[in-house]
Amino acid sequence: MFKKKDIFFTTLEAMADTILEAAQYFEENVSKIRDVTQFAKSMKEYESKCDSYVHTILTELNKTFITPIEREDIMSLTTSLDDVLDGIEASASRFEMYNVTEPDEYITLFADILLRCAQQIKKAIYLLSEKKLLAIREPAISINELENQADDLMRVCIKSLFANVKDPIELIKRKEIYERLEQTTDCCEDVANTLETIIMRNS
Numbered sequence: 001m002f003k004k005k006d007i008f009f010t011t012l013e014a015m016a017d018t019i020l021e022a023a024q025y026f027e028e029n030v031s032k033i034r035d036v037t038q039f040a041k042s043m044k045e046y047e048s049k050c051d052s053y054v055h056t057i058l059t060e061l062n063k064t065f066i067t068p069i070e071r072e073d074i075m076s077l078t079t080s081l082d083d084v085l086d087g088i089e090a091s092a093s094r095f096e097m098y099n100v101t102e103p104d105e106y107i108t109l110f111a112d113i114l115l116r117c118a119q120q121i122k123k124a125i126y127l128l129s130e131k132k133l134l135a136i137r138e139p140a141i142s143i144n145e146l147e148n149q150a151d152d153l154m155r156v157c158i159k160s161l162f163a164n165v166k167d168p169i170e171l172i173k174r175k176e177i178y179e180r181l182e183q184t185t186d187c188c189e190d191v192a193n194t195l196e197t198i199i200m201r202n203s
Contacts, residue, residue, distance in 0.1 A: 007064075008064075008074055009129040015082070016122040022085055026114065036095045047088075069198055077194050080194050086187075107181065110181035111181075121191055137196075143189060150185035
């Protein structure tokens with residue numbers, strides 16, 4: 001059903017690779033930020049790289065008559081993958097905007113969840129390229145479970161924030177960073193849901 005080296009799948013693989021690279025960079029650096037400007041700049045470079053892949057897919061969709069899976073599925077998957085990297089980049093930009101140089105344990109835990117989501121996204125996208133549709137269910141379920149963990153973490157960190165942080169400005173900064181990180185895990189879940197739709201349509 002799929003061509004092995006189809007441009008759509010190779011580009012989606014490149015997007016998944018970039019998401020994982022960005023999530024690894026975020027996770028490795030967020031707990032020990034030395035330069036918030038460089039941190040945000042590096043994340044912006046990953047986001048721009050992903051945008052170029054989106055452009056490639058849009059260009060190919062406009063000139064390709066027969067696509068390996070439904071055009072709308074390619075578009076939905078591309079958009080949801082792009083949203084993940086946009087979310088990671090937006091989270092990183094908050095550290096620069098608010099000059100947050102001392103991340104806490106909750107931010108570190110969110111970063112770990114995002115990294116594990118990115119690993120499962122890459123696994124799922126490569127399975128899609130290999131036509132192993134039913135095998136995609138395993139990483140999709142893992143992403144859903146990780147998103148649930150992020151929901152639980154959100155409740156814990158907001159409760160802790162209001163109990164322990166007295167400075168209202170600091171509270172607002174932290175709350176927005178937590179919310180942006182949690183929203184990014186929602187974007188990861190959107191990728192999993194889109195993949196489930198593709199499985200159903202093509203199995």
